[in-house]
Structures are given as C-alpha cells and as structure tokens.
Amino acid sequence: MISLGPHASFIVVAYLATVIVILGLTVWIVRDYAVQRRILGDLESRGIKRRSQREDQA
Amino acid sequence: MALIDLANPTRFLALANRVLPWLAAATAIVLAYGLYRVAYAPDDYQQGATVKIMFLHVPSAWLAMMGWGLMTVAALGTLVWRHPLADVAVKAAAPIGAAFTFICLITGSLWGRPMWGTYWVWDARLTSVLVLFLLYLGMLALYWTADDPNRAARAAAILALVGAVNIPIIKFSVDWWNTLHQPASVVRMDGPAIDPTILVPLLVMALAFTLLFFTLHIAAMRNEILRRRVRSMRMMQAASA
Numbered sequence: 001m002i003s004l005g006p007h008a009s010f011i012v013v014a015y016l017a018t019v020i021v022i023l024g025l026t027v028w029i030v031r032d033y034a035v036q037r038r039i040l041g042d043l044e045s046r047g048i049k050r051r052s053q054r055e056d057q058a
Numbered sequence: 059m060a061l062i063d064l065a066n067p068t069r070f071l072a073l074a075n076r077v078l079p080w081l082a083a084a085t086a087i088v089l090a091y092g093l094y095r096v097a098y099a100p101d102d103y104q105q106g107a108t109v110k111i112m113f114l115h116v117p118s119a120w121l122a123m124m125g126w127g128l129m130t131v132a133a134l135g136t137l138v139w140r141h142p143l144a145d146v147a148v149k150a151a152a153p154i155g156a157a158f159t160f161i162c163l164i165t166g167s168l169w170g171r172p173m174w175g176t177y178w179v180w181d182a183r184l185t186s187v188l189v190l191f192l193l194y195l196g197m198l199a200l201y202w203t204a205d206d207p208n209r210a211a212r213a214a215a216i217l218a219l220v221g222a223v224n225i226p227i228i229k230f231s232v233d234w235w236n237t238l239h240q241p242a243s244v245v246r247m248d249g250p251a252i253d254p255t256i257l258v259p260l261l262v263m264a265l266a267f268t269l270l271f272f273t274l275h276i277a278a279m280r281n282e283i284l285r286r287r288v289r290s291m292r293m294m295q296a297a298s299a
Contacts (some may be wrong), residue, residue, distance in 0.1 A: 001095055005107040007172040014111045014168040015259075018161050022270070025157045029277050036284035043291045050290055 067283045074280045081273045089266035095259035103257070111169040113260055116244070117267035118162040122190060123225050125155025125271065126218070129197075130225075133148050133218035144281075145211035146286070148218060149201050150278035151213050154271060156194035159212035163191060174238055182231035186224060193221040207286070 004011050092113070103111035129151050135144025143276040166184070167177045178184065197217055204210030232241045250257050 003107065004110070005101070007106065007108045008167045010172050011107060011110050014114055014165045017164045017168075018114050021157050021161050021164075025154065028153075029274055029281060032281045033277065033284070036281055036288060039288050040284055040291075043288065043295070046295075048291045048295050050287060050294070053136060 066208065067139065067143060067146070067286075070143060071280060071283055074276050078273065078276055078280075081276065085266060085269040085273050088262065088269055092259060092262040092266040095262050099259045100255050105173060108169060108172050109186060111165050112256075113263045115162060115165040115169055115247065116260060117264040118158045118165065119187070121267055121271050122155060122159035122162050122187065124268075125151050125158060126190060126193070126221060126225055128275075129218040130222040133215035136215040137219075142286075145207075145214065146279050146282045147275075148197075148211075148214050150275055150282050152194055152197040152201065152214075154274050154278065156191065156198060158271065159187065159191040159194055159265070162187060179238050181237040181239055182235040183228065183237050184256060185229050186228045190221075190224055190228060193217070193224065197221075207289075220253060 095108060096113045099110070099113075101107050119295070129148045132144045132147035132151070135141045149229060163184075166187075170179075171177050197214060200214055200217060201210055204213070229242075232239055244257070252260065271299065
C-alpha cells in the first residue's frame with residue numbers, strides 16, 4: 001500500500017484537480033467535434049456546399 | 059509541391075483523422091506507465107510524499123510555457139504568411155495552454171502550503187505564471203468576443219507575440235530575483251539536481267503530458283477547421299437566400 005504521509009490530503013486534491021481539469025477539457029473537445037460534425041452534416045444534407053466543393057464540381 | 063501546400067486545412071483533416079487514434083493510444087500507454095512509476099517513486103528526503111505533486115506540477119509548468127511558445131510561432135505564420143492553419147493553431151492551443159497553466163498554479167499552491175506554510179506568495183515566479191494564465195484568458199476572451207475572425211486572428215497574433223516576452227521572465231525569474239520558489243532543478247547548465255529514481259518518473263510524466271497536449275491540440279484544430287467550414291457554409295446559405 002502506498003503511504004502518502006501526513007500531507008495526503010494535499011496530494012489527493014492535487015491529483016483530483018488535475019484529473020477534473022484534463023477530463024473536462026477532453027470531454028469539451030470531443031463533444032465539440034460531435035457538434036461540428038452534426039451541423040456540417042445537416043448543412044450538407046440541405047445541399048449547401050462550400051466554395052471549394054462547388055469549384056471541384058465545376 | 060511546396061511545403062506550404064501540404065498544410066492546407068483539407069490535408070490537415072485527413073492527417074489528423076489518421077494520426078489522432080495512434081497519438082491518443084500512445085498518450086494512454088505512456089501516462090499509465092508514468093503513473094505506475096510515480097506510485098512507486100521514493101519519497102523525497104526533505105519533502106516526504108508531497109514530492110508526488112511535482113510529477114503533475116512540473117510537466118504542467120513546462121507545457122504552460124510550451125503552449126504559449128507554440129502560439130508565438132503560429133502567430134508569426136498568421137502575420138507573415140497569413141496562413142489559415144496558423145490562426146487555427148493559435149486558437150486551438152489557447153484553452154489547452156490555459157488548462158495546463160491552471161493545473162500548474164493549483165498544484166503549486168497545494169504543494170506550497172505544506173512545504174512553505176502558505177498557498178500563495180507574490181514572488182516573481184508565481185506572479186509571472188499568474189500573468190501567463192491571465193494572458194491565456196485574455197486570448198480566449200479575444201476569440202470568444204470577436205465578430206470578425208480575420209481581425210481576431212491579427213489581434214490574437216499580436217497578443218501572442220507581446221505575451222512571449224513573459225516566457226523568459228518565467229524561466230529566469232528564479233535567477234533574476236530572490237524568490238521563495240526553488241531554482242531550476244532539471245533544466246540546468248550542470249545537469250539535473252534530482253536523483254534518477256525521481257527524475258525518470260518525472261520525465262515519463264512530462265512525455266505523457268506532452269503527448270496529451272498534442273493529442274488535444276490536433277483534435278481542437280480539427281474542430282476549429284470544421285467550425286470555420288460551418289461558418290462559411292452558413293454565410294453562403296445566407297447570401298443565396
């Protein structure tokens with residue numbers, strides 16, 4: 001068993017805070033990707049194309 | 059084909075989709091190994107088990123500075139070459155750099171209380187890192203409040219270059235001023251002052267955090283490219299309506 005000594009609470013809070021910040025950031029980025037993909041898919045399904053896509057078809 | 063042609067957004071998206079799963083897997087493996095090494099690293103002869111906070115604090119501090127360094131190089135790409143990916147890189151790095159700076163401040167504070175007897179002191183190292191955090195928040199505010207992305211890109215690039223002055227101040231603050239914060243103990247002219255039993259886990263954690271930074275940065279850049287495509291398509295939709 002790992003002993004964290006008399007200042008265990010400071011060590012545990014430091015690790016917890018780091019996990020919360022990194023997890024929060026990761027979840028935010030992953031969700032943002034899903035949101036942008038959904039909006040992009042919605043716009044494309046309505047026939048809206050970017051200028052470069054139109055040029056490719058021309 | 060010129061090198062700059064390889065850095066167009068469509069090619070970047072294809073590359074990001076290929077690279078991200080491998081980068082995420084490498085991050086998970088190195089992080090797991092790093093945490094294993096941290097768990098079994100010996101206590102410091104003076105600081106006891108609180109040295110375990112160092113394995114979070116030091117890599118976060120390095121990445122806080124590296125994040126702004128990356129933004130500074132990308133800002134040159136915005137101002138000199140007006141490359142669209144350069145501003146994407148600056149914008150994507152800002153929240154990640156801010157998060158690592160926040161972790162650095164929080165863990166430093168939690169390490170300082172048992173070791174120094176205080177959570178905070180206005181010495182040059184702590185204050186300059188707080189200034190870095192405020193600069194990151196300023197960068198985020200600039201992007202979130204700007205109506206015109208082109209003007210935001212230029213202003214962000216200038217802010218990145220101006221803020222870069224703070225990076226050497228952070229690094230050398232412990233040498234230039236009398237600080238409560240200890241001087242550098244890893245990146246030194248005469249080699250690290252840390253025992254290998256603690257140095258190796260620290261370097262493994264630094265590698266894991268660096269991999270995590272680049273994984274999140276590439277993913278955030280991919281999001282930003284998609285966001286700009288959405289904006290452009292909405293503008294075309296509005297123009298044709």
